[in-house]
Amino acid sequence: MNCSDIIMINSIYKAIMHQWQPEESVETMENSGEVSALPIFYRNPVPLNSEIHANLTVSPSPQGFAFAAAARTVLLATVEFYDASRQFPIIFRETADNGILPVVLLGLEEHENLFVDAAGNWSGHYIPAYIRRYPFITTHGNEGDETVCFDEAYDGFNLEGGAALFENGEPSAKTREIQAFLQDYLVKMRESSQFGAMLLQAGLLRQIDAQANLGDGRSYALNGLLVVDEQKLAQLPDIDIVKLFRSGMLALIHAHLLSLRNLKTLIERKAQREN
Numbered sequence: 001m002n003c004s005d006i007i008m009i010n011s012i013y014k015a016i017m018h019q020w021q022p023e024e025s026v027e028t029m030e031n032s033g034e035v036s037a038l039p040i041f042y043r044n045p046v047p048l049n050s051e052i053h054a055n056l057t058v059s060p061s062p063q064g065f066a067f068a069a070a071a072r073t074v075l076l077a078t079v080e081f082y083d084a085s086r087q088f089p090i091i092f093r094e095t096a097d098n099g100i101l102p103v104v105l106l107g108l109e110e111h112e113n114l115f116v117d118a119a120g121n122w123s124g125h126y127i128p129a130y131i132r133r134y135p136f137i138t139t140h141g142n143e144g145d146e147t148v149c150f151d152e153a154y155d156g157f158n159l160e161g162g163a164a165l166f167e168n169g170e171p172s173a174k175t176r177e178i179q180a181f182l183q184d185y186l187v188k189m190r191e192s193s194q195f196g197a198m199l200l201q202a203g204l205l206r207q208i209d210a211q212a213n214l215g216d217g218r219s220y221a222l223n224g225l226l227v228v229d230e231q232k233l234a235q236l237p238d239i240d241i242v243k244l245f246r247s248g249m250l251a252l253i254h255a256h257l258l259s260l261r262n263l264k265t266l267i268e269r270k271a272q273r274e275n
Contacts, residue, residue, distance in 0.1 A: 039137065040071060040074065041067055041068065041131075041134050041135075041151070042134075042135075042151045043151060043152075043153035044151060044152040044153045045137060045149040045152070046149060046150065046152055047139075047147050047148070047149050048136075048148045048149060048165065048175075050166050050170070050171070051169075053165060053166065054166050055158075055164075055166075056157060056158065056164075056165045057158055057162030057163055057164050057165065058150075058156055058162055058163055058165060058174065059156045059157075059159040059161065059162040059163070061120070061154065061155050062155060062156070062159070063120040064120030064121050065116045065120050065121070065127075065131065066116065067134060067154075068113055068116055069113050069120070070112070071106060071107075071131075072105070072106055072107040072109070072111065072112055073091075073093070073103040073105055073106060074103060074106065074128050074130045075101060075102070075103055075128070075130045075189070075192075076090060076102045076103055076128055076192070077102075077129060077185065077188035077189055077192045078102065078188070078191055078192045078195050078252050079188045079191070080126075080128060080129060080188075081102075081252050081255040081256065081259075082255055083126045084104055084126055084259065085255040085258055085262075086125070086126070086259075087124050087126055087265065088104040088105060088106065088124075088126075088128075088259060088265075089104070089105040089259050089260050089261075089262045089263050090102055090103070090104055090105075090259040091104075091105055091225045091226055091227060091260075092196060092199070092205060092226035092227070093226065094226065099197060100193075100196030100197065100199055100205065100226070101189075101192060101193060101196050102195070102196065104128055105222075105225075105263075105266065106266075107266065107270075108212050108220040108266055108267070108270050109220060114266055114269040114270060114273060115269075129181075129185055129188075132181075133181065133182065133185055134151070134154070135150050135151040135153075135154035136149070136150050136151075136178050136181075136182060137149050137150070137151075137182070138183065138185075138186055146183070146186075148175075148178065148182060195249060198249060199228065199253075202240070203229075203232060204228050204229055204232050204233055204253075205226050205227070205228060205229065206226070206227065206228075206229040206232075207226055207227075208225050209222065209223045209225070210223075210225060210263060212263060212266065212267050212270070213267070214267060214270060214271050216271075216274075220270075222263075227256070227257075227260065228253050228256055228257060230257065233253065
């Protein structure tokens with residue numbers, strides 16, 4: 001498998017690649033004559049190979065989370081809603097294939113993540129799985145088999161004290177841990193896609209415009225945010241509400257709606273950063 005194969009990934013990742021707003025646009029690469037965008041953060045992903053990368057080790061980046069400092073939003077799996085809703089606004093994004101996926105809002109301006117400071121430290125209580133996954137990612141090969149890839153541009157490889165990815169030609173405990181995390185992430189994102197499809201099919205989404213006003217007079221427009229329409233939710237037949245409750249989706253909707261109060265958190269963080 002070579003770099004051109006890396007973009008041959010499942011429909012969820014294809015949707016992810018095309019959904020970002022201009023501030024999160026990333027480089028493109030050729031795939032059978034077609035140009036496809038890479039997922040945010042990833043600059044040069046290559047398949048992990050036991051022969052080529054036999055001596056490869058991985059460590060935390062010396063720059064911490066600096067790689068995510070310009071990420072205004074990142075994808076969020078529904079399983080993360082309860083932790084994420086305590087700190088971030090959770091909204092939804094339409095994908096290129098007309099699907100719906102949840103994201104967390106991390107900043108008020110383009111190229112801004114208010115949870116990463118100048119030293120690359122993460123200042124929040126929860127780190128979304130999309131960020132924790134980097135620099136690894138799962139893709140599909142030509143025969144549908146899943147392949148672990150990593151971003152060669154990541155600066156945490158082959159540092160002193162790093163964890164080996166292979167031992168005696170076999171995946172190390174660290175690599176098996178990474179594989180399990182990636183597999184679980186893929187499953188959870190499929191569930192998140194199904195949740196978004198349900199919201200769309202039920203007509204429960206609406207666009208809102210929000211205004212973030214700072215004490216010094218500055219304001220930031222947050223237009224076109226996709227959120228659940230509480231009025232339409234309240235008008236659903238009882239049988240549909242019961243179905244949502246028993247499936248666990250009603251709790252997710254409530255977590256999303258409560259999370260919107262965290263717009264105030266972003267405003268407070270923005271004010272603190274500017275002081």
